[in-house]
Amino acid sequence: MAFFRTINFTELLPSIEGDGVLLRTPQMTDFEEWAALREQSRDFLTPWEPTWPDDDLTRSSFRRRIKRYVEDLRADQGYAFLILRYSDGALVGGLTLANIRRGVAQAGSVGYWMGLPFVRHGYMTAALRAVVPFAFATLRLHRLEAACIPSNAGSVRLLEKTGFLREGYAREYLCINGIWQDHLLYARLKDAPPV
Numbered sequence: 001m002a003f004f005r006t007i008n009f010t011e012l013l014p015s016i017e018g019d020g021v022l023l024r025t026p027q028m029t030d031f032e033e034w035a036a037l038r039e040q041s042r043d044f045l046t047p048w049e050p051t052w053p054d055d056d057l058t059r060s061s062f063r064r065r066i067k068r069y070v071e072d073l074r075a076d077q078g079y080a081f082l083i084l085r086y087s088d089g090a091l092v093g094g095l096t097l098a099n100i101r102r103g104v105a106q107a108g109s110v111g112y113w114m115g116l117p118f119v120r121h122g123y124m125t126a127a128l129r130a131v132v133p134f135a136f137a138t139l140r141l142h143r144l145e146a147a148c149i150p151s152n153a154g155s156v157r158l159l160e161k162t163g164f165l166r167e168g169y170a171r172e173y174l175c176i177n178g179i180w181q182d183h184l185l186y187a188r189l190k191d192a193p194p195v
């Protein structure tokens, strides 16, 4: 496809290193490993994510996903990363800065998922800590937001240990797993002390 001959996503956005992890932009060559990990983690992830389309784990859907990521990146609307384990390059999860708002807001929303075999190894803590300076110093955002379902103990703990403060409670905020669900709202500001 002409699209993939002309665009090298990694040239648009360099990798980010964290403690034991590497964050880099997704490529078509990641498809098999990505689809296998998502399938293996399906029952773990689906309660916390928007409903997966029937074709979500197909190659053509992944191609559309990459195309959307490139468009978002070029428009400064979003930045998608895969999280790799530094020691062996294994794909462990993903993290996205989405809904970038410039102008008077200078804000963005962070979203993330960890593959089931890799949860509770500290990889998401490392990934989120690594992306914070990227968001504030490189992208010059002022505010990073995140939202999670109150019963999502892992996500609540992750946000609180990485310096996000709880700011509110939004009713039926996002449609997750097919249901409009209340969410806790968190944010971290540019000048918050490092954690």
Ligand SMILES: CC(C)(COP(=O)(O)OP(=O)(O)OC[C@H]1O[C@@H](n2cnc3c(N)ncnc32)[C@H](O)[C@@H]1OP(=O)(O)O)[C@@H](O)C(=O)NCCC(=O)NCCS
Pocket (backbone or CB within 6 Å): 044, 045, 048, 111, 112, 113, 114, 115, 118, 119, 120, 121, 122, 123, 124, 125, 126, 147, 148, 149, 152, 153, 154, 155, 157, 158, 161
């Ligand atoms: C939330 C999520 C990304 C955390 O990933 P992770 O790689 O396990 O995170 P870490 O290992 O860095 O752990 C972060 C903290 O959360 C804690 N934690 C993780 N899962 C937990 C759980 N199920 N219950 C309680 N605490 C949990 C860890 O113990 C750690 O805290 P600690 O350092 O005080 O021990 C992962 O559980 C996940 O993908 N969940 C399903 C999808 C999801 O929730 N997406 C986000 C929607 S808002």
